Amino acid sequence: MVKSIFPTLQGEGYNTGRPAVFCRFSGCNLWNGRESGRSNAICGFCDTDFVGTDGEGGGRFESPATLAAAIHACWSFSSPAFVVFTGGEPTLQLDAALIGAVRENGAVLAIETNGTNPVPEGVDWICVSPKSGAPLRQRSGDEIKIAWPQSGLDLAELERLEFSHRFLQPIDGPDVDHNTAVTIATCRDRPAWQLSRQWHKVLGIP
Ligand SMILES: C[S@@+](CC[C@H](N)C(=O)[O-])C[C@H]1O[C@@H](n2cnc3c(N)ncnc32)[C@H](O)[C@@H]1O
Ligand SMILES: Nc1nc2[nH]cc(C(=O)O)c2c(=O)[nH]1
Ligand code: SF4
Ligand SMILES: [Mg+2]
DSSP states (O other): OEEEEEEEEOOSSTTTTOEEEEEEESOOSSOOSOGGGGGGOSSOOOOOOOSSSOSTTOBOOSSHHHHHHHHHTTOOSSSOOEEEEESSOGGGTOOHHHHHHHHTTTOEEEEEEOSSSOOOTTOSEEEEOOOTTSOOOOOEEEEEEEEEOOTTOOHHHHHTSEEEEEEEEEOOSTTHHHHHHHHHHHHHHOTTOEEOOOHHHHHTOO
């Protein structure tokens, strides 16, 4: 099930500013997506509506080929598409068949995952965003990008994992100004980490 498929610029982390097609899967294993469930959720600060299939380009796709075609229809250039799988939690649905179907057109594939499940082979860019209280099974990748601050996450321990780039991203919401100040201070204390801003929110793009 897919909540939405849309072209935009990657707004976060290492690939900030890069044109991309986002495929947002429905559903997550750390929150049911309903406001009433937020206080009991393992991940309680999520900024995303990933319930159902009612977003732009969303739906139930009958095969990997039809979903791949819908994704590629959002990329109107001759250069290979840059496709970001997100959600919700994309590892609950992204499998070898879909990876194969999307790659067939020479696309570069990226994933935004909470790391609770290993990412399948064939994804070119892995961004892991660990969540306090959830198991971390995908322990290597291209970038680790932590919504910050989160008590219960140990940055010294996370620095030892094999990621090429490390980001802290202020948690958006009612405390965003405070969280931004805390995140700036944490980066200044621990230079292994770089600040990630959610630029799509600043720019008013999806
Ligand atoms: C909506 S999640 C979907 C992918 C996956 N479930 C995950 O958590 O990585 C995409 C990214 O947004 C981050 N994020 C979610 N809510 C946020 C918030 N309120 N402020 C800042 N970043 C947030 C996540 O940590 C993750 O890096
Ligand atoms: N522009 C843009 N960049 C993003 N990077 C990660 C996002 C996500 O929700 O996974 C996201 C998003 O929702 N929009
Ligand atoms: S794990 Fe990701 S999609 Fe799930 S609730 Fe947390 S931020 Fe949202
Ligand atoms: Mg988002």
